[in-house]
Amino acid sequence: MNTRSKFHLLARAGYGARGIVFLMVAGLALFSSFAGRKADTKSALTAILQQPFGRIWIALIGIGLAGFVAWRLAQSLANADGQDEDMKGYAVRAALFGSAITYAGLALTSLGMALQMSGGGGSGGEEGLAAWVMAQPFGRYLAGIIGIGFIVGGVVTAMKGIKRKFGRYLELDAEKNSPAVLVSIYGLVARGAVFGIIGVFFVYAAFTVDPQQAGGMADALAWVHELPFGGIIYAIVALGLAAFGIYNFVEARYRRISTPQVSDVTRQLPLGRFN
Numbered sequence: 001m002n003t004r005s006k007f008h009l010l011a012r013a014g015y016g017a018r019g020i021v022f023l024m025v026a027g028l029a030l031f032s033s034f035a036g037r038k039a040d041t042k043s044a045l046t047a048i049l050q051q052p053f054g055r056i057w058i059a060l061i062g063i064g065l066a067g068f069v070a071w072r073l074a075q076s077l078a079n080a081d082g083q084d085e086d087m088k089g090y091a092v093r094a095a096l097f098g099s100a101i102t103y104a105g106l107a108l109t110s111l112g113m114a115l116q117m118s119g120g121g122g123s124g125g126e127e128g129l130a131a132w133v134m135a136q137p138f139g140r141y142l143a144g145i146i147g148i149g150f151i152v153g154g155v156v157t158a159m160k161g162i163k164r165k166f167g168r169y170l171e172l173d174a175e176k177n178s179p180a181v182l183v184s185i186y187g188l189v190a191r192g193a194v195f196g197i198i199g200v201f202f203v204y205a206a207f208t209v210d211p212q213q214a215g216g217m218a219d220a221l222a223w224v225h226e227l228p229f230g231g232i233i234y235a236i237v238a239l240g241l242a243a244f245g246i247y248n249f250v251e252a253r254y255r256r257i258s259t260p261q262v263s264d265v266t267r268q269l270p271l272g273r274f275n
Contacts, residue, residue: 190240
């Protein structure tokens with residue numbers, strides 16, 4: 001197996017690992033009254049760990065997520081997806097780099113659990129992130145910017161589904177109403193909605209100068225549950241997160257993967273532009 005094939009395998013395994021995590025999150029959300037856990041990624045990993053051969057499964061998920069991080073870095077640093085050299089393209093790549101950092105933390109948590117090391121506390125890390133950001137100079141404003149970023153990311157993710165823009169990156173006809181396409185649309189819209197709610201929490205935390213007002217996926221779902229007809233909306237969003245998990249399996253199968261070269265990375269760096 002050559003380097004290109006190995007990288008493709010890592011990237012696809014990464015999408016598969018992320019899909020499993022989101023399916024578990026959705027399961028915890030739908031059966032939270034029985035599971036007794038919050039519907040977030042940390043609780044999903046804990047639930048997997050408690051299954052037969054749980055440490056093996058968690059280790060495989062951690063390795064898969066590490067592959068996903070490598071692919072996210074290729075997308076952001078080496079521009080593997082061929083984003084345009086404009087503000088929109090740079091914004092997309094910055095978001096992909098942020099995703100790489102997020103999933104690097106989740107991969108380390110998974111591998112730490114597999115090795116019976118402490119996985120750390122907290123639910124999804126959003127409150128801790130808000131607390132750390134607010135402790136920095138101008139932290140209140142940085143938290144607000146992060147919140148706005150989540151909101152914008154939520155809108156972009158939802159529109160990616162509604163306008164079927166995800167088809168640009170798949171070896172799949174996104175204009176056809178196939179089951180894979182429809183579940184991808186549903187999943188992206190649900191994921192975008194959760195992103196947007198988390199962003200509002202961050203903006204509110206910045207406004208009140210209270211990092212505890214920031215919330216993650218579980219808090220967003222709990223807020224939805226408190227809305228009028230919240231039980232129905234909650235179920236729709238939770239099923240949407242399951243659909244997002246399946247969307248990751250669609251990407252694992254059909255995603256176009258470009259293997260970056262070292263020259264691709266150096267060319268994207270500022271110094272590389274003057275060589």
